[in-house]
Amino acid sequence: MAIPVIMPKLEMTQETATIVEWLKQEGEEVEKGEPLLVVETDKVTVDIEAPASGILAGVRSGPADVVPVTEVIAYLLKPGEAVPQEVSSAPTSLTPPTHSPPPAATPVARRLAATAGLDLSEIVGTGPGSKIRKADVERAMASQTAPALAKTRATPAARRLARERDVDLRTITGSGPRGRVQAADVPISPITPERATPAAEVIPLQGMRRTIAERMTDSYQGVPHVYFTVRVDMGEFGKARASLNARAQSTAAPHISVTALLVKAVAWTLKRHPWLNSTLRGAEIHLLPEINVGVAVALEEGLIVPVVHQADLKSVGEIAQEVNELVTHAREGRLTPADVARGTFTISNLGPFGIEQFTAIINPPQVAILAVGATRSEATVSPKGQIVIRPVSRMTLATDHRVIDGALAARFLAELREVLENPTLLLL
Numbered sequence: 001m002a003i004p005v006i007m008p009k010l011e012m013t014q015e016t017a018t019i020v021e022w023l024k025q026e027g028e029e030v031e032k033g034e035p036l037l038v039v040e041t042d043k044v045t046v047d048i049e050a051p052a053s054g055i056l057a058g059v060r061s062g063p064a065d066v067v068p069v070t071e072v073i074a075y076l077l078k079p080g081e082a083v084p085q086e087v088s089s090a091p092t093s094l095t096p097p098t099h100s101p102p103p104a105a106t107p108v109a110r111r112l113a114a115t116a117g118l119d120l121s122e123i124v125g126t127g128p129g130s131k132i133r134k135a136d137v138e139r140a141m142a143s144q145t146a147p148a149l150a151k152t153r154a155t156p157a158a159r160r161l162a163r164e165r166d167v168d169l170r171t172i173t174g175s176g177p178r179g180r181v182q183a184a185d186v187p188i189s190p191i192t193p194e195r196a197t198p199a200a201e202v203i204p205l206q207g208m209r210r211t212i213a214e215r216m217t218d219s220y221q222g223v224p225h226v227y228f229t230v231r232v233d234m235g236e237f238g239k240a241r242a243s244l245n246a247r248a249q250s251t252a253a254p255h256i257s258v259t260a261l262l263v264k265a266v267a268w269t270l271k272r273h274p275w276l277n278s279t280l281r282g283a284e285i286h287l288l289p290e291i292n293v294g295v296a297v298a299l300e301e302g303l304i305v306p307v308v309h310q311a312d313l314k315s316v317g318e319i320a321q322e323v324n325e326l327v328t329h330a331r332e333g334r335l336t337p338a339d340v341a342r343g344t345f346t347i348s349n350l351g352p353f354g355i356e357q358f359t360a361i362i363n364p365p366q367v368a369i370l371a372v373g374a375t376r377s378e379a380t381v382s383p384k385g386q387i388v389i390r391p392v393s394r395m396t397l398a399t400d401h402r403v404i405d406g407a408l409a410a411r412f413l414a415e416l417r418e419v420l421e422n423p424t425l426l427l428l
Contacts, residue, residue: 001078001081002057002058002075002076002077002081002082002083002084003051003052003054003075003076003077004072004074004075005036005050005051005072005073005074005075005076006069006070006071006072006073007039007067007068007069007070007071007073008039008048008069009069009070010039010041010044010046010337011041011042011043011337011341014041014042014069015068015069016066016067016068016069017039017040017041017066017067017069018039018040018041018064018065018066018067018207019037019038019039019040019061019062019063019064019065019067019073020037020038020039020040020045020063020104021037021038021063022036022037022056022059022062022063023035023036023037023038023047024036024037024050024056025056026056026057026059027055027056027057028055028056029053029054029055029056030050030053030054030055030056030076031050031053032049032050032051032052032053033049033050034049034050035047035048035049035050036048036049036050036056037073040207041337042207042208042210042211043208043211043304043335043337043340044304044333044335044336044337044339044340045333045334045335046336046337050076051076052076053076054075054076054077054078055076055077055078055079056074056075056076057074057075057076057077057083058074058075058083058084059073059074060072060073060074061073064110103120103121103123103125103130103132104125104127104130104131104132105120105125105131105132105133106127106131106132106133106134106299106300106301106333108133108134108203108300108301109132109133109134109136109137109300111203111204111206112134112137112138112141112201112203113132113137113140118137118140118141120132122140123136123137123140124136131332131333133300134300152169152170152181153174153176153178153179153180153181154169154174154180154181154182155176155180155181155182155183157182157183158181158182158183158185158186161183161186162181162186165186165187165188167186167187169181172185172186172187173185207301207302208299208301208302208304209301209302211302212302212303215363215364216361218364219361219362219363219364220361223362223364223400223402224400224401224402225359225361225362225398225399225400225401226398226399226401226404226406226409227359227396227397227398228396228397228399228406228409228410228413229357229394229395229396229397230394230395230413230414230416230417231378231392231393231394232392232393232394232395232416232417232420232421233380233390233391233392233421234375234391234392234393234420234421235390235391235421236420236421236422236423237261237420237421237423238375238391240261240423240424241256241258241261244256244261244316248317248320253317253320253321254317254320254321254324255320255324256316256317256320257320257323257324258349258351259295259323259347259349260316260319260320260323260324261316261320261423262347262349262372262420263293263295263308263311263319263323263347264311264314264316264319264426265416265419265420265423265426266293266311266345266347266370266416267291267293267308267311267312268312268419268425268426269412269415269416269419270291270293270312270344270345271291271312272415273408273411273412273415274287274288275287275367275403275404275408276345276367276368276399276404276408276409276412277291277344277345278344278367278403279344279365279366279367280365280367280400280402280403281365285403288344290309290310290342290344291310291311291312291344291345292307292308292309292310292311292342292343292344292345293307293308293311293343293344293345293346293347294306294307294308294340294343294345294346294347294363294366295307295308295323295326295327295346295347295349296346296347296348296349296360297326297327297330297331299330299331304330304335304340305340305343305346305363306326306327306329306330306335306339306340307326307339307340307341307342307343308322308323308326309342316426326339343363343366344366345366345368345369345370346360346362346363346366346368346369346370347369347370347372348360348369348370348371348372349372350371350372350373350374351372351373351374351375351393352374353374354374355373355374356373356374356376356394357371357373357394357396358371358373358396359371359396359398360396360398361398362398362399362400367399367400367403367404368397368398368399368400368404368409369397369398370395370396370397370398370416371395371396371397371398372393372395373393373394373395373396374393375391375392375393376391376392376393377389377390377391377392378390378391378392380392395413395416395417397409397412397413
């Protein structure tokens with residue numbers, strides 16, 4: 001009996017997925033559990049395993065096709081079996097080509113190449129695993145312009161004037177022999193009636209970017225956000241991190257980033273303020289049993305939030321290793337659906353980008369998000385009334401006012417500031 005291969009549903013709200021490439025070709029034998037194809041959702045790119053052993057046949061969708069979840073995309077047959085009638089009679093245009101799969105590329109690079117009419121197979125990728133990135137496509141677009149200009153017949157003087165006056169030689173009708181452009185043909189003003197206005201680059205709002213747009217719009221319009229900002233003295237935090245990293249270096253343990261230590265401190269504080277670790281479902285507020293802290297990671301094509309699950313139960317070293325791996329996998333496009341699922345609270349740290357203070361939009365269905373700014377040296381007043389220079393970071397908590405009142409948010413931030421300024425409290 002023919003075994004159908006369906007487009008799996010990898011996420012709760014997923015409706016479609018895009019086929020990136022088939023790892024097996026039509027007619028090839030496949031073993032159960034062997035990687036069969038690669039699909040891309042709005043959040044992650046994953047390998048899909050064969051549900052059974054057999055011969056791949058009746059492939060209905062090829063690379064770049066967007067397929068609804070649970071739809072049959074192929075069959076696995078035993079020797080002598082035939083593809084079910086409804087598939088064999090399907091239009092042949094749905095059968096993917098037998099040539100090599102397209103090269104790996106980010107969604108932004110694919111869209112840009114398609115808009116420019118470039119063949120990805122002719123572009124050299126500089127990303128991890130030779131993955132093609134936006135910058136690679138832009139270089140290819142720039143190099144494509146130079147040969148076109150070289151074909152225009154023009155004198156050296158005309159070419160020099162065209163460069164100085166920012167005039168496209170292709171828009172000029174030459175008066176010289178065989179249409180050669182002379183110096184006198186180059187207009188003084190670069191703006192001529194014949195010169196068309198450059199068209200804007202059009203990038204479809206789809207994939208991860210579309211999901212971000214829809215979810216953030218729904219959150220900002222449907223959730224009453226309230227913001228609270230505190231100044232945190234990061235002196236002791238920095239000393240504790242330096243001490244931990246010195247020990248980590250001597251024991252070959254993972255490097256502890258600012259974000260990793262923040263995750264531990266936030267999880268410690270959420271344990272004491274469970275309302276910040278909740279979700280609103282209809283007319284009920286659910287205080288969640290696990291503390292799963294998401295870490296916002298900026299990618300070329302958008303923002304993704306991998307999750308450190310049960311962060312309150314893990315040591316700083318375990319969190320550091322997990323954060324390092326999640327960030328690396330995110331940037332290499334190797335996150336799994338489980339890596340981005342079940343987050344209960346999110347940290348967005350723009351300190352490495354030099355941003356001193358900002359507000360973030362809550363990531364539904366969570367009820368709060370912490371925006372962390374850069375640490376800067378500032379003049380502060382000590383408890384003894386002296387003016388001293390201290391490393392200070394501004395942190396802004398956004399809360400869903402339907403669930404979190406001002407007093408709850410203030411107590412959470414006060415205790416978070418206390419543990420960041422006295423990291424030894426994490427030992428309690």
